[in-house]
Amino acid sequence: MSTPSRGSLLVLCAVATVGRAQPPAPRVTELPSAASALLQAVHAVNAQVVWASGHKGTVVRSRDGGRSWERLETPAGDSLEFRDIHAVHADTAWILSAGSGPKSRIYRTTNGGATWRLQFLNADTAAFYDCFSFGSSTTGVAYGDASPQRTNILRTEDAGRTWKLLAPTAVPAPLPGEGAFAASGLCVVHGDANTVYIATGSPGARIFRSRDGGRRWTTENTPFARGISAGLSGLSFADAQRGIAVAGDMSRLRTDSAQSVVGITTDSGRTWS
Template sequence: MSTPLRVSWLLLCAVTTVGRAQPPVPRVTELPSAASALLQAVHAVNAQVVWASGHKGTVVRSRDGGNSWERLETPAGDSLEFRDIHAVHADTAWILSAGSGSRSRIYRTTNGGATWRLQFRNADSAAFYDCLSFGSSSTGVAYGDASQQRTNILRTEDAGHTWQLLAPTAVPAPLPGEGAFAASGLCVVHGNANTVYIATGSPGSRLFRSRDAGRSWSVENTPFTRGGAAGLSGLSFASPQRGIAVAGDMNRLRTDSAHSVVGVTTDGGRTWSMRARPPRPGALAGVTWVPGADPGTAVAVGFGGAFYTRDEGRSWITITTDVTTGVSAVGRQVWIGGANGKLWRVDF
């Protein structure tokens, strides 16, 4: 028979164990916004400076951690969809407009959006550019859907003043109709300055990897869902080895219920451990590790809502049921962009 002292000690241990197993619930704040269109990509430079971009020529910026936002004038009025954005500080950023032929463009500002310089305009009517990423303030990579029976990867070493289309010998040969989903701006990401990853969507859910800052590439097959409009949609790498990826069926934006849509790798994408999908149907668009939180913490976004995990995707908790696509994290903070110009900050 247990003594009262032993019972009290066991209760104390149980309470302590439960307390350790259940970290505080993150604080979710819906932020004021200067936009009304879908904000498809978000990039947080630091805890204060955050940029976001999206449809109808939209680019917004916050310089106070998301408490206020300013709408920036962009080229071509509201005719372009800026589906990716990458910034290095409050003044300098690149935006990528996705679309067929000449609608795929890259612009850069060095004065906080007061003016933008056109750096790249796609001359291939069959190509469609999806995402870009910079490993430093000068070296970056952009990926476009395959065309003319070749894989389209651009690279710059001079901050985008010139972009070089890599030779077919430096890149994987494409699958028929291979391309990426310009869903969150996270189909091209860096693991560090030299390690770059590209997630392809349909038809094969393949992963391209470069270990020389984008000069040459190898390819890995993955176990993620695949199909005519299904495949990988977003990546996040905390290091060159440790990554998390999401996928979705873009023909079923609100109703996708495929199971092979979340996975974690610890060997740079050679192998993947598949995880549970979030609790609501909908294609997943993007994902990010939360670097300042517990190691297993990540946020995934998609057309069924936004979700967080504390255990590397084994379980998920809903943040919002609104459509969300852009996501970026710094420290313990995550910024999310979604439909109708909505923005959220999640503090872990």
């Protein structure tokens, strides 16, 4: 599901501890990124290795904690929008391009971006893949907007060499027009190696949850903002139980006054505060 976008920057958020008696204080630093196009996804492998991706075929990487960045050559020139990225170290990473039909693709590099191997090419012209997540270096899950009468969830067990579309009986039945916002790469996240969450945008702002590495799924309704262009836009889980979610109306980013846009859960998404 495409979203409005403007501007491009990278932000490093570090935690500085000021004495033992005080809570950690966040520190935010803007960084030059070597990118001229909009960046939409970032993945920090550790404190030093960070990958980011975005429009016009952009992928950048830092190996010194964001102090310097290098622009990496990617497949298909500048024709793809890489809305999500996942890396396991400085050499191995996956990128997901979002778009209708064959514009939705997954590539993998094992040599720091020198070459990329195409691992998935969407053949369903009605499908639009939004984001993915890996629970290990071999197992991963990708989610796409519903095509007519089916929820599209891909799964791999071989580091992406093959991606299998789950059967309709293994996934939730979709709401009409249901999909996710391909905005930050956070519509699919892992709580641990086996617990996976999917955040849907419009129309229902639902959570999909799997406890077996993405093989089977259940759903939870949420109290977040929802509508034609509103819903959940990102998740993050510290473990299988504790997570945070954000939501909003993507058509009114500067004027949205909805209150139900940030929440936390301690019970795997069953209830939210």
